[in-house]
Amino acid sequence: MGDPDSLVGVTASALDGAPARRLSAPVARISHAALRQNVASLLATAPGDTIADLRRDALGHGVADVAATVLDAGIDAVLIDPEAAVHLRVDPHRIRTNGLPSLGAHELLGLPRHGVLAGTAVMSLRGRVVSTKRLLAGEGVSYGYTYRAPADTRIALVTGGYAQGIARALGNRVVVSIAGTPHPIIGRVAMDVCVVDIGDADVADADEVVYFGDDVTPLSAWEHATGLVADELVTMIGLRAEREQIR
Amino acid sequence: MNDFQVDLDRFAANLAVIAARIAPAAHMLVVKDDAYAHGLEPIVMRAWSEGVRWFGAFDVATGQAVRAALGPDARIFVWLVAGSDDAAAAVAAGLDIGVGDAHLLEHVADVAADANVLARVHLKVDSGLHRNGVRPEQWRDVIARVAELEKRGVVQAVGIWSHIGEASDADDDDARQIFETAVDQARTAGLAPEVLHLAASAASFERPEFRYDMARIGAYAYGIRPAGGPAEDSLEVEPIGALTTSVLRVDPSGVTIDLGSLDGLPSSLAGRMRVHASTGQPTVLAIGPTTSMLEPWPGAAAGDPIVVFGGAGAPTATDLAESIGSIGEEIVLRVSPLIRRSYR
Numbered sequence: 001m002g003d004p005d006s007l008v009g010v011t012a013s014a015l016d017g018a019p020a021r022r023l024s025a026p027v028a029r030i031s032h033a034a035l036r037q038n039v040a041s042l043l044a045t046a047p048g049d050t051i052a053d054l055r056r057d058a059l060g061h062g063v064a065d066v067a068a069t070v071l072d073a074g075i076d077a078v079l080i081d082p083e084a085a086v087h088l089r090v091d092p093h094r095i096r097t098n099g100l101p102s103l104g105a106h107e108l109l110g111l112p113r114h115g116v117l118a119g120t121a122v123m124s125l126r127g128r129v130v131s132t133k134r135l136l137a138g139e140g141v142s143y144g145y146t147y148r149a150p151a152d153t154r155i156a157l158v159t160g161g162y163a164q165g166i167a168r169a170l171g172n173r174v175v176v177s178i179a180g181t182p183h184p185i186i187g188r189v190a191m192d193v194c195v196v197d198i199g200d201a202d203v204a205d206a207d208e209v210v211y212f213g214d215d216v217t218p219l220s221a222w223e224h225a226t227g228l229v230a231d232e233l234v235t236m237i238g239l240r241a242e243r244e245q246i247r
Numbered sequence: 248m249n250d251f252q253v254d255l256d257r258f259a260a261n262l263a264v265i266a267a268r269i270a271p272a273a274h275m276l277v278v279k280d281d282a283y284a285h286g287l288e289p290i291v292m293r294a295w296s297e298g299v300r301w302f303g304a305f306d307v308a309t310g311q312a313v314r315a316a317l318g319p320d321a322r323i324f325v326w327l328v329a330g331s332d333d334a335a336a337a338v339a340a341g342l343d344i345g346v347g348d349a350h351l352l353e354h355v356a357d358v359a360a361d362a363n364v365l366a367r368v369h370l371k372v373d374s375g376l377h378r379n380g381v382r383p384e385q386w387r388d389v390i391a392r393v394a395e396l397e398k399r400g401v402v403q404a405v406g407i408w409s410h411i412g413e414a415s416d417a418d419d420d421d422a423r424q425i426f427e428t429a430v431d432q433a434r435t436a437g438l439a440p441e442v443l444h445l446a447a448s449a450a451s452f453e454r455p456e457f458r459y460d461m462a463r464i465g466a467y468a469y470g471i472r473p474a475g476g477p478a479e480d481s482l483e484v485e486p487i488g489a490l491t492t493s494v495l496r497v498d499p500s501g502v503t504i505d506l507g508s509l510d511g512l513p514s515s516l517a518g519r520m521r522v523h524a525s526t527g528q529p530t531v532l533a534i535g536p537t538t539s540m541l542e543p544w545p546g547a548a549a550g551d552p553i554v555v556f557g558g559a560g561a562p563t564a565t566d567l568a569e570s571i572g573s574i575g576e577e578i579v580l581r582v583s584p585l586i587r588r589s590y591r
Contacts, residue, residue, distance in 0.1 A: 023329035024306035055537060056509040057585060081585070130329060131348040133373075133382060141377045145414035157378050159329070162577045163280040169572065187377075191280060191576060192305055192327065195378055205350055206330060227515040227571070231536055232508035239584050240280075 024192070026127040026160035026211065028234075028241040030061050031120075032069045038108050038119035039073040052108055053101035054078045059109060059231055060238020061123060064088055065245045067095075070108065111230040112220040123234050124213020125241065127160035127176075128206055132198065141195050142187030147172055154198050156183075158209045161192040165237035166211060170194075173225035176209050177216040249506055249586045252489045252558070253285050255293045256591075261468050261484040262297045268483075269451050272458040275324060275444065277465030278313065279305030284580050285469060285488050286588045288316050294468075295321065303463050307333050310342040324369065324463075326379065334358045338366050343405065347371030347379035349389055352396070359401040368393070369406030369442070372429035374422035376410045386429050390436045397438070406442040407433055411457070413449060423457060449473050452482060471575040472565050479563065489558030490582055494551040501532055501540040502547045506555065509536045511581040519570040523554040523561035 043050065052075045058066040064087050067078045071090055080088070082097040105111065110119035135155045141147045158176070162168045171189045175182035176196055183196045196209065212219045219230050226233070265274050276299045277283075282290035291302060291313050301322045304310035310325040317323075319341065326345030328334050334351070335358040337344050346352050346368045359366035370393065373380030381389045396402040407430050411422045426445055433440065443459035451462035466472075470486035472479050479485055492506040504522075508514040514534045521528040522541065529541040541553075554561040556578065565575030 022306050022308045023333050024308075024327040056583070059509065083585075128329065130327065131350065131379065133348075133377070135377055139377060140375060140412060140414060140418070143376070143413055145375075145412050145418065155377060159327070163580045165581075168574065168577050190378065191580070193378060229508070229514055232514055235509045236511065236581055236583070240580075 022242055023128070024130075024159055026125055026164050026166070026241045027244050028060070028238045029124045029126060029213070029244045029246055030065065030238075031122050031124070032065070032245065032247045034110055034120040034122045035066065035069050035108070036073050038110055038122070039070050039075060041119060042103055042107055043074050046103060049076045049102065051075075051077045051079055051096060051099075051102045053103065053105045054080050056081060056235050057084065057239060059105050059111075060235040061109060062238070062243055062245060069247075075103070105231060109234070111234065112218065112223060113230070115220045115223070117218070117220070121213050121219065123238060125160070125166075125211040125237055126213075127158045127209040127211060129178075129203060129209060130157040130159060130193070131205060132156045132203060135197075140187070142171070142190060144188060147187040154200065154203075155186070156196045156198045156203055156207075156209070158194055158196050159192070160209075160211060160241070161190045161194060163191045164241040165233065165239075166194065167222070167226045167228060167233070169226045170222060174221050175217060176211050177214055178203055178207060178209050180214070180216065182216045249490075249492045249510060251284070251582050251586050251588050252491060253289065253588060253590050254487050254489075255289065257470065257485055258290065258293060258468065258487040259297050261470055261487065262294060262299060264483045265451075265464055265467060266298070269458050269462050269464075272451070273301055273442075273461040274299055274468075275301035275303045275461050275463045276468055277303035277305075277447075277463050279303065279309055279465070280580060281584070283465055283469050283471070283576065284582050284584070286590070287312055289588075289590050291316050291321075301461060303465070304342070307337045307340070307342065310337065311340045314340045314342070326369075326371070328355070330354060331358060335362070338362055338364060343367045343369055345369045345371055345379070345408065347373065347381055349381070349385070349392070352389065352392060352402075356396045356399075356401045360399075365400060366402045367405045368402050369408050369444075370404055370433065370438075370440075372407065372409050372426060374409040374411060374425040374429075374445075375418065376412045376422075378410065380409060383425055383429065387432060387436070390433045390438060393433075394437050404433070404438045404440055406444065407438075407440045408444045410447070411445060411450060416454075419450065419454070419457070449476060453477075466576055469579070470563075471579060472563065474565050474569050474574045486557040486563050488564075488579060488582075489561065490555040490586075491558065492553050492555060494547060494549050494553065495538060496549055497543065497547045499543070502529065502543050503538050503540055504553050505538060507535045507537040507539055509583070510586060511583045512539065512555065513571060513573075513578070513581065515571045516567055520562060520567050522556075523558065525551060528560070
């Protein structure tokens with residue numbers, strides 16, 4: 001049973017009086033442990049100066065946080081968008097705003113390329129269960145009723161929709177994971193929510209729902225379902241969802 | 248320089264079209280997700296000055312921002328409230344709360360009692376969409392509980408509402424019947440809702456019987472027509488947002504523009520869309536992460552302005568969406584928040 005009032009995962013800034021996280025939006029969680037692991041692998045093989053590509057807010061991962069970690073882990077310099085430079089509190093000699101990177105974002109951030117994962121995934125995306133209810137055989141789900149239940153089941157309304165980069169094409173195409181178990185997204189993904197078939201699983205309000213980033217939910221499945229590529233998927237998600245840095 | 252240009256006069260014109268079309272029903276302007284990525288504050292300020300009094304914020308944080316912009320007289324509706332803390336914040340900000348779940352009803356009643364205020368709720372019946380909303384067979388129990396809470400002075404059911412599936416007119420007629428039954432049952436139970444609302448953009452224009460007291464309209468206010476549906480000119484609304492960029496360099500093989508998939512242009516549109524240049528409508532040959540390649544045209548030069556969608560001569564967001572099986576809203580909402588918004 002989840003606790004809707006749990007503060008687990010709420011960042012210190014939310015408790016310090018900064019604007020509270022939208023509980024109604026999914027959370028892009030950034031693992032700095034995975035980031036450091038990817039940097040270590042890259043440094044073991046990359047010759048010469050290492051310049052990491054952190055443009056577009058480090059592909060939505062948060063350029064200030066990611067730059068601090070990768071420079072601390074031994075990357076020589078970061079390539080960023082010029083507008084981002086004012087926000088960085090790192091040695092200005094290690095910032096580039098033009099030229100080419102020597103390290104691609106895929107290996108650094110652990111994104112799939114042509115279906116193969118490079119490194120360890122740094123971003124995972126998590127929604128939460130808003131409510132659960134019954135769905136009876138023959139009943140439709142979400143706009144256009146593109147899904148109709150073949151048998152009686154139970155469904156969960158989950159935070160996250162295409163406004164946060166959970167592409168509309170994912171409806172009826174991919175699974176999410178709840179407590180490590182896969183459950184399909186059924187019906188069209190809406191602007192801010194989607195519906196998941198939970199069958200007879202023990203799922204309650206406020207339970208965490210992993211959209212991608214664990215073993216059950218690889219991002220490569222999203223590439224296949226949407227025709228989009230991993231870097232554009234994670235960039236939009238990181239910029240539109242709530243974001244949580246786990247150091 | 249990339250820019251998402253929002254034409255607020257055109258927005259005002261769309262609001263006038265909507266008001267005339269749905270009268271005497273009121274327009275609740277849906278402003279969730281940063282006013283469909285057009286920028287919340289300029290949109291709600293202009294809408295208020297054009298006479299819009301109801302705002303559909305979806306989440307509590309957006310509702311608080313609308314309250315801060317417009318002050319105490321705006322009616323602000325939120326319909327995804329996640330647990331007690333969120334409910335307490337909604338009550339404190341004087342928001343109208345959409346309640347489609349018995350658990351949430353109790354959270355709202357508890358926080359209203361703690362704060363010693365009357366929480367305004369809009370009860371949602373599930374009329375077939377099966378997202379939020381009380382299932383019809385549980386509706387009587389919920390309205391009975393609301394009647395008790397009204398007697399205690401902690402909640403007031405000011406509205407009854409639902410969302411329709413728009414799968415077919417027949418399915419929507421079924422949904423409306425469920426809605427009507429739910430309203431009748433609520434009145435029989437002693438509730439006295441002031442505002443009934445069922446329709447969003449499409450049904451509010453096409454199906455008068457779905458309008459009731461208010462229609463929740465976002466897409467048409469921003470000039471986003473439905474994919475596969477009626478054209479903008481028959482709706483008499485026009486897109487208010489235009490995504491613009493410029494030519495970076497010109498090579499014999501193509502013209503490179505300063506906008507790519509990481510800026511929100513879906514890579515799946517490569518080869519399937521044209522943009523507006525001063526001399527024509529070149530095809531987008533390739534969409535890379537931070538730049539894209541257009542087919543070359545005579546006289547192309549670095550710095551030339553390009554309209555990607557939404558402006559005169561360019562495709563609309565919905566045109567782009569239709570070529571990749573999506574909807575205009577998704578195209579607009581993918582425009583990166585890192586791109587500047589400008590207003591005129």
